[in-house]
Amino acid sequence: MSVFEQAIALLSEMVAHPTVSDRSNRALAEMLAERLAGQGARVSLFPDASGDKVNLVASFGPQADGGLMLSGHLDVVPPGEGWSSDPFRLRRAEGRLYGRGTCDMKGFNAACVAMAPRFATCGAPVHLVFTHDEEVGCLGARALAEILAREGPRPAMAIIGEPTRMRVIEGHKGCHEYTTRFTGRDGHGSAPDRGINAAQAAARFALRLEALARELKAMRPEGDFDPPWATISVGRIAAGTARNVIAGQAEVEWEMRPVDAAEASHVKRQLAAYEAAERAAHPGLGIETEVFGEVAGLEPRAANAARDLLLDIVGGTPGLVPFGTEAGIWQALGMDAVLCGPGDIAQAHRPDEYLEEHQLAVCLDMLDGLATHL
Known part of the structure; x- marks a missing residue:
């Protein structure tokens, strides 16, 4: 099975976990942790006080500062009314992948996990970070940032895979x-x-x-x-x-x-x-x-290694967006941070949310380019 089809199959499994922010994400986090550990990652799960919400950190390469963080969140917004099909069952039709969270942002997460074997061999520190409760105030990322500040790892760059149609975004409001x-x-x-x-x-x-x-x-x-x-x-x-x-x-x-x-x-x-x-x-x-x-917002800065690296890989010019993400939290820890992920924010939080298959393919190419650079 190609990496592209592996990513779609994994996305189907992820969508089937209804990780709405008022529900537990633990089952999904544990499923991903098991898969990543089997691909050679050093995996840590960080539960909240209830034990029902979990942050996942999976690391490849040497145990050293530097390298890259690929950041996504596991929670989704409630499905609401107006769907043409079950929001928690992936539907593939006319080049689109329908389901709650396909665009925001389980598609990016699935692509990262599908590419894990590639990261395991690239020789540099690579960290996959999947958080809980981004949609209700970035609660998971804020808690994880405190742990990373004390204990590490301390990546040099962070790429947050929110849907930008694979455009490099260097700033957003708080x-x-x-x-x-x-x-x-x-x-x-x-x-x-x-x-x-x-x-x-x-x-x-x-x-x-x-x-x-x-x-x-x-x-x-x-x-x-x-x-x-x-x-x-x-x-x-x-x-x-x-x-x-x-x-x-x-x-x-x-x-x-x-x-x-x-x-x-x-x-x-x-x-x-x-x-x-x-x-x-x-x-x-x-x-x-x-x-x-x-x-906090993501502050555009003159020096940003993550932005420059991604522009070399995907091209284009850097932009700004009005919506908030976890990027400012990682920037505050000293990482050069950018957004770049598959899908269009216009599809997020709506009935019949979808991710275009072409966007997923471009994302996989970008991740392969990162692995080659690292």
């Missing part, structure tokens, strides 16, 4: 996710002055976020990202129990995607001042913000 909760005092709607309306507090907060979004747009009207400025988006507001009851509880789920750390710091300072003013104006109002994830 992704910060929050839930802000408001605690008031409920009561009868006929006497609003006797309560503290958490729903109204949440509405005022959402309007403040909208104003801050306009400020961020004015701060950076031009740039290479699309859009150029940092963004703020409110995803969900929940409050109250009935129209004639003063809402005692409310919450706003929101996100920020800063271009740099200064913009995130500006928003935090402005919100701290706003919340202090709200508490002063409405004694008894509680405001608390839970941080679900503050994932």
